[in-house]
Amino acid sequence: MEKKVRVRFAPSPTGGLHLGGVRTVLYNYLFARQNNGDFIVRIEDTDQSRFVAGAEEYILDTLAWCGLEPDESIKHGGGFGPYRQSERKETYKKYADALVQKGYAYYAFDTPEELDAMRSRLRTDENASPQYDHSVRMQMRNSLTLDKQETERLLSTIPYVVRIKMPEGETVSFTDMIRGEVIFDTAVVDDKVLLKADGMPTYHLAVVVDDYLMQITHAFRGEEWLPSAPVHILLWKYLFGLEAMPQWAHLPLILGPNGKLSKRDGAKYGFPVFAMNWKDPRTDEVTEGFKERGFLPEAFINMLAMLGWNDGTEQELFSLEELVQKFSIEKVHKGGAKFDFEKAKWFNHEWIKKLPASNYKEAVKSIFESRGLSIQDDTYFAKVLELVKDRCTLLPDFWEHSFFFFRQPREYNTDAIKIKWNIDKKTFFESFTKAMASINSWSAASLEALFQQLATQAEIKAGELQLPLRIMLVGGKFGPPVFHIAEVLGKEETIDRIEDALLAFESM
RNA sequence: GCCGCGUUCGUCUAAGGGUUAGGACACCACCCUUUCACGGUGGUGAUACGGGUUCGAAUCCCGUACGCGGUACCA
Numbered sequence: 001m002e003k004k005v006r007v008r009f010a011p012s013p014t015g016g017l018h019l020g021g022v023r024t025v026l027y028n029y030l031f032a033r034q035n036n037g038d039f040i041v042r043i044e045d046t047d048q049s050r051f052v053a054g055a056e057e058y059i060l061d062t063l064a065w066c067g068l069e070p071d072e073s074i075k076h077g078g079g080f081g082p083y084r085q086s087e088r089k090e091t092y093k094k095y096a097d098a099l100v101q102k103g104y105a106y107y108a109f110d111t112p113e114e115l116d117a118m119r120s121r122l123r124t125d126e127n128a129s130p131q132y133d134h135s136v137r138m139q140m141r142n143s144l145t146l147d148k149q150e151t152e153r154l155l156s157t158i159p160y161v162v163r164i165k166m167p168e169g170e171t172v173s174f175t176d177m178i179r180g181e182v183i184f185d186t187a188v189v190d191d192k193v194l195l196k197a198d199g200m201p202t203y204h205l206a207v208v209v210d211d212y213l214m215q216i217t218h219a220f221r222g223e224e225w226l227p228s229a230p231v232h233i234l235l236w237k238y239l240f241g242l243e244a245m246p247q248w249a250h251l252p253l254i255l256g257p258n259g260k261l262s263k264r265d266g267a268k269y270g271f272p273v274f275a276m277n278w279k280d281p282r283t284d285e286v287t288e289g290f291k292e293r294g295f296l297p298e299a300f301i302n303m304l305a306m307l308g309w310n311d312g313t314e315q316e317l318f319s320l321e322e323l324v325q326k327f328s329i330e331k332v333h334k335g336g337a338k339f340d341f342e343k344a345k346w347f348n349h350e351w352i353k354k355l356p357a358s359n360y361k362e363a364v365k366s367i368f369e370s371r372g373l374s375i376q377d378d379t380y381f382a383k384v385l386e387l388v389k390d391r392c393t394l395l396p397d398f399w400e401h402s403f404f405f406f407r408q409p410r411e412y413n414t415d416a417i418k419i420k421w422n423i424d425k426k427t428f429f430e431s432f433t434k435a436m437a438s439i440n441s442w443s444a445a446s447l448e449a450l451f452q453q454l455a456t457q458a459e460i461k462a463g464e465l466q467l468p469l470r471i472m473l474v475g476g477k478f479g480p481p482v483f484h485i486a487e488v489l490g491k492e493e494t495i496d497r498i499e500d501a502l503l504a505f506e507s508m
Numbered sequence: 509g510c511c512g513c514g515u516u517c518g519u520c521u522a523a524g525g526g527u528u529a530g531g532a533c534a535c536c537a538c539c540c541u542u543u544c545a546c547g548g549u550g551g552u553g554a555u556a557c558g559g560g561u562u563c564g565a566a567u568c569c570c571g572u573a574c575g576c577g578g579u580a581c582c583a
């Protein structure tokens with residue numbers, strides 16, 4: 001029987017979640033869903049010095065906003081916990097010791113100063129960054145070079161690390177789901193630290209042990225991990241056997257305008273790189289998120305999915321459900337993709353148009369409230385949003401395209417109509433309001449028909465009256481088609497606004 | 509430096525030996541519209557370079573260039 005598919009996203013809680021991180025989550029999630037598998041979030045907090053308060057909650061909140069809820073996590077529970085590596089500390093040591101027993105690893109006692117000394121001693125033009133590897137390990141202070149007694153003594157008196165003993169002349173290869181076969185020469189990879197002096201594992205040990213214990217079947221991660229893959233492969237071979245190893249897929253990186261996408265790019269070019277606002281608790285510095293910029297989760301997810309993947313057709317708009325159906329890891333690109341904010345905005349615009357306004361009504365409402373406008377009538381609000389959504393790219397755009405539905409104009413931009421304004425037009429509007437008052441069906445179409453008819457009677461071109469009407473209703477040259485504005489405004493409000501404007505126009 | 513991964517319009521990409529190298533974003537023009545958008549039509553624009561293999565190469569092989577990643581008791 002096939003093993004149940006289980007995948008994991010394993011962030012370290014060091015700050016906000018950026019585009020690349022969310023995309024990794026997304027691909028994991030899609031793969032899990034389409035294979036009826038489990039999606040696990042495991043917190044990799046093995047570096048205490050980099051731990052940032054609030055980052056865990058932030059990550060989980062972000063996934064919730066995106067609609068990518070894990071099946072198992074520190075928040076969702078599950079049968080394979082704990083889901084925080086700091087709480088699993090004891091298990092790693094066991095495996096590290098076992099590795100030493102079997103001769104695949106060794107204890108090392110070198111101090112940071114000794115390591116520095118070794119590196120600067122060996123540094124040359126040909127070897128820009130000397131590694132702790134087979135060529136130097138026999139000159140260092142470790143259980144390979146020290147006798148048993150001395151090793152025992154040091155083990156109980158000073159801090160030590162466990163290092164993997166990389167074989168010298170082997171090739172390690174594996175089949176990456178995206179890249180195909182990847183081959184490494186073990187001679188060029190160093191004796192990575194597996195267990196740190198504080199007793200915590202490094203990523204290398206922890207990822208292998210936990211993927212095994214949590215029965216992970218497929219491991220997707222960023223391309224930056226590819227160079228350390230041989231360490232992980234070897235660890236699997238030594239500890240659990242290659243048959244049990246998950247299938248790997250190394251995802252291409254998401255790039256900024258010049259090179260790797262960074263927080264700085266966001267600040268420099270004015271686009272978000274984090275999913276949601278992130279406030280660094282140490283500096284109080286806030287980094288803007290896509291959510292707060294006015295992105296819909298549907299658009300954000302869709303845009304991310306297309307950054308490095310497509311289904312081979314020309315379709316670009318996908319719902320999460322469609323992505324679950326159509327996604328395939330083999331079709332993910334090998335090359336990194338440069339992030340384009342313009343295209344991201346296009347996705348958002350498409351999704352604003354596509355979704356019923358009720359989907360994002362609440363988000364827009366809070367934007368309006370932050371501008372001092374509280375929404376009383378939800379039905380009216382939804383109607384307004386529906387009318388103007390075609391012209392909004394980001395959620396805050398709703399403000400400039402619809403605020404006038406909630407506030408009668410206080411000033412009128414009359415520049416465009418001033419010269420042509422006359423008594424005949426004034427009379428026309430007076431009769432128009434009178435006629436409107438007794439109209440039965442209040443709709444854009446019927447209003448336009450009435451407007452046309454009266455204009456013809458008054459022998460004025462309807463076109464010349466439309467702009468004045470617009471300015472009376474909203475105060476300026478903006479907004480949706482004018483009769484649609486009137487329709488949504490309603491009879492009473494429309495007549496009021498025209499009458500007030502007529503008064504104001506007296507002094508024009 | 510060494511190791512690894514990559515390279516099709518400015519950007520995201522399709523084309524897995526035979527296409528006028530297709531689409532989308534952006535840009536430009538026109539149309540629609542007596543506000544501004546949306547929308548519609550059309551246009552500019554790419555196989556990094558050099559060698560092979562082949563009747564035929566964006567596609568397969570080799571080399572070069574360029575880019576990215578890694579080279580920590582960070583993940």
